[in-house]
Amino acid sequence: MQFPQALETVLETLERMREEGAHRPCASREMLAQLEKAGAVAPNSPQTRPSRTGTGNRSYQATVDIAPTRDTNSSGKLAAINERVCACVKCPNLANSRTQTVFGVGNPDADLMFVGEAPGADEDAQGEPFVGRAGQLLTKIIKAMGFTREEVYIANVLKCRPDTPGISYGNRPPTPTEMQTCRPYLMEQIDIIQPKVIVALGAVAVEGLLGARAPMHQLRGRWNSFNGTPLMVTYHPAYLLRNQSPSEKRKVWEDMMQVLERLEKPISEKQRSYFL
Numbered sequence: 001m002q003f004p005q006a007l008e009t010v011l012e013t014l015e016r017m018r019e020e021g022a023h024r025p026c027a028s029r030e031m032l033a034q035l036e037k038a039g040a041v042a043p044n045s046p047q048t049r050p051s052r053t054g055t056g057n058r059s060y061q062a063t064v065d066i067a068p069t070r071d072t073n074s075s076g077k078l079a080a081i082n083e084r085v086c087a088c089v090k091c092p093n094l095a096n097s098r099t100q101t102v103f104g105v106g107n108p109d110a111d112l113m114f115v116g117e118a119p120g121a122d123e124d125a126q127g128e129p130f131v132g133r134a135g136q137l138l139t140k141i142i143k144a145m146g147f148t149r150e151e152v153y154i155a156n157v158l159k160c161r162p163d164t165p166g167i168s169y170g171n172r173p174p175t176p177t178e179m180q181t182c183r184p185y186l187m188e189q190i191d192i193i194q195p196k197v198i199v200a201l202g203a204v205a206v207e208g209l210l211g212a213r214a215p216m217h218q219l220r221g222r223w224n225s226f227n228g229t230p231l232m233v234t235y236h237p238a239y240l241l242r243n244q245s246p247s248e249k250r251k252v253w254e255d256m257m258q259v260l261e262r263l264e265k266p267i268s269e270k271q272r273s274y275f276l
């Protein structure tokens with residue numbers, strides 16, 4: 001299929017979905033960037049042909065064969081999964097109640113990956129994981145470790161906000177069925193990113209990743225293996241917001257220092273004496 005025809009087909013499909021009342025038909029930023037890139041490359045292609053006007057005010061200048069090519073880079077592969085997540089309705093109640101899916105954010109080739117449980121209200125509204133108060137604390141932890149949010153990868157076990165029928169606020173934990181249904185997307189993300197270390201934030205993330213259930217005071221601070229990748233368990237930042245005790249915050253920081261050691265990152269004296 002040539003580029004203008006492919007783009008026309010995508011746009012027509014999205015328009016038809018909208019007319020049929022589909023809930024927020026969407027395409028990821030990465031996918032739109034790829035389409036834009038394909039369009040930008042086209043004019044220099046030997047297959048360039050005089051411009052034509054398509055439907056409405058759309059006009060195209062070139063022909064590009066895009067069908068047989070396949071993304072081999074991490075970013076493209078993640079974008080392809082995100083396309084499926086965007087359209088996913090495997091949990092009908094969540095698909096109906098969500099504002100949008102929340103896939104993940106950060107470096108597609110990150111050494112360090114954080115996994116939480118599910119989007120909350122802020123994340124559902126913004127389409128990005130860990131952007132609320134707990135997210136701000138996670139960002140602070142990441143910075144204290146010497147990284148930026150863009151250098152690590154952040155995702156959740158569940159890609160949709162767990163619904164709270166009749167209540168417009170608060171969060172509920174995902175059900176085991178919801179986690180099991182959504183888990184394959186996370187598995188694919190980890191497979192592509194291939195982090196050197198995974199940090200599971202909270203008991204739900206541990207259950208989603210390892211299938212293990214136990215009190216957090218027994219789980220945290222210990223190394224596990226996720227298909228051969230070292231996995232550190234620590235408290236969810238939301239727990240630290242509820243429990244402001246310095247000793248609990250210190251525990252999380254000690255867990256993160258273990259992570260830095262595992263990543264063979266130098267730890268400064270300032271970092272060693274740091275308290276969240």
Ligand code: SF4
Nearest residue numbers: 088090091159160182
């Ligand atoms: S939670 Fe996951 S499996 Fe369920 S509808 Fe959302 S994306 Fe699909």
